Amino acid sequence: MADIKKVATRESYGNALVEVGKENPNVVVLDADLAAATKTGVFKKAFPDRHIDCGIAECNMTGIAAGLSLAGKIPFMSSFAMFAAGRAFEQVRNSIGYPHLNVKIGATHAGITVGEDGASHQCNEDIALMRTIPGMVVMCPADDIEAKAAVHAAVEYEGPVYIRFGRAAVPVINDNPDYKFEIGKGTILREGTDVTIVATGICVDSALGAAELLAKDGISAEVINICTIKPLDEELIINSAKKTGKVVTAEEHSVIGGLGSAVCDALCKSFPAPVCKIGMQDIFGESGSAAALVEKYKLDAKGVYEQVKEFLA
């Protein structure tokens, strides 16, 4: 296991932007003085005339992106999740969501794996905020391959899209020749019969690790990777819940309003099942290394394993 390739999804974002930039001359990229961190620098280098640095003014950047889409461009506006979804929420809602404009929001540094910067920059609320905007697609890729696929899919899709990327390097788990990506489709990564673990982002790898540990205890866990939180692959989740009868959600996000809530929304309509929501339990994060934080807040494989065990007990 020592040789597992690790890539931060923000790196994947920058690299994918170069790919889509080559394919489509209308793709333009916006930043708010964070190009070095959002990893869009590679796009800026490849297409200097199509990279627009708006300075430290995220609300204005949101409007600039909206205007560029009205002028026929496909803008990717980039910033930290805290500022793209948090600070500029109302601009995203009114200048992009309400007119349903073809703007893509690339939000990096989501969740607690921001690490040392601490709670002010650790956005655990963005999925909740973005889900509430009618017509907004919300994606949270699990690894390099999925992150790149999400960017490509966003270009093909006509309408507003929010994609969440992380700062810390995460294992590549989708590196297989059969991998296919479609907006709104989840994937069963491991079949099981006793419990369903629905995970997104960095927690997909944690869920797979937890499933290994559970197997040693004789518990068969089904692991579902949900990249698109909205629209949610409800059928996949409900069918799995019907099989296992118990559902755990795992996300690097508040348990209020994120994947866990979306899964509960889906289940309560047609198959109410007990759900354990793993995530940030209505608390702010703190400074520390990404690894230490993930361990402390029980979002790593061991943390997920322990919480599943407790839930099933």
Place this chain on the structure above:
Amino acid sequence: MTNLELQKTANEVRKGIVTGVHAAKAGHPGGSLSAADIYTYLYFEEMNIDPKDPKKADRDRFVLSKGHTAPGLYSTLANRGYFPVEDLVTLRKLGSYLQGHPCMQHVPGVDMSSGSLGQGISVACGIALGAKMSNADYRVYTLLGDGEIQEGQVWEASMFAGHRKLDNLCVIVDNNGLQIDGKVEDVCSPYPIDKKFEAFNFHVINLDDAHDFDKIRAAFKEARETKGMPTAIIAHSLKGKGVSFMEGNADWHGKAPNDEEYAVAMADLEKIAQQFA
């Protein structure tokens, strides 16, 4: 159009504003009336637009950043032929395409949805930048309120426009001096407005009478001929212009006339129409 034709048209636009807001029993007549001559000049003289082809690619764009004065925009669009003038009485009613604030999906001729203050100017900057990136030569106009410029985003956008030298962008500030809570200088003074835009690298035009079509014409010509920097027209206007009891009165920022008041308002405007006859 001659000035007389523009004056007659602006008066019809004002009738449509008052009629729409009266029928809706809500809405924003004051700032719609103060900007009626600007609206009229833009849509009947200045902008390259075609009511029969509202989405034509090379049209000039207009973003109503002060979206609450939708009654002014709607009345102008209706009088210009984008949709029937009779529909103005459906303003703000359930099922009407004439939403309380502009909605681009539903209203022919509306280039951008707006209503939340401070955002339209950013969008206008984005369109102007997009035009330049595509080597398109259409122009972008955006109308702001003088209360609206208290929003910080206006100055983020202005910094961007100046930095990017968006000379295809024309910002108009309807400086009628009043906002909901009173005089702008009493609430939180935005003055000096001209110096602020100058500091953000705009070419600034002080339009000292935004109801004088000679002066309006000269201002927009100067804006069009300005190269290398965006233009801000500070349009000194009278809130409620044309309706005696609404003029200069902040109470009519966002209130509809009752039936009696409506009759007086229409009589006022009819009297003005007769002066032009």
